[in-house]
Amino acid sequence: MSNDYLLYLKVGDEVVHKRYLRWGRGVVVEERRSEVPGGFCYVRINFQDGKTRVFDNNIRSSNCCYYKGIVKLEER
DSSP states (O other): OOOSOOBOOOTTOEEEETTOGGGOOEEEEEEEEOSSTTOOEEEEEEETTSOEEEEEOBTTSTTBTTTTTEEEOOOO
């Protein structure tokens, strides 16, 4: 089975949202992939403001978190 998706983030990645800097830094705590062709892939991100937010993680999707403002921070 070929995958219909290409993942942007993985567990442990640190991110910020470029339009909502007040959320603070976030850490990817969960990543899920659909096993059904055309299914959804998502990540759960815990932000410093205490909230967990869920985003599309398929870089091939126009709704991917990358296109919606989530930016990976450089690895040290």
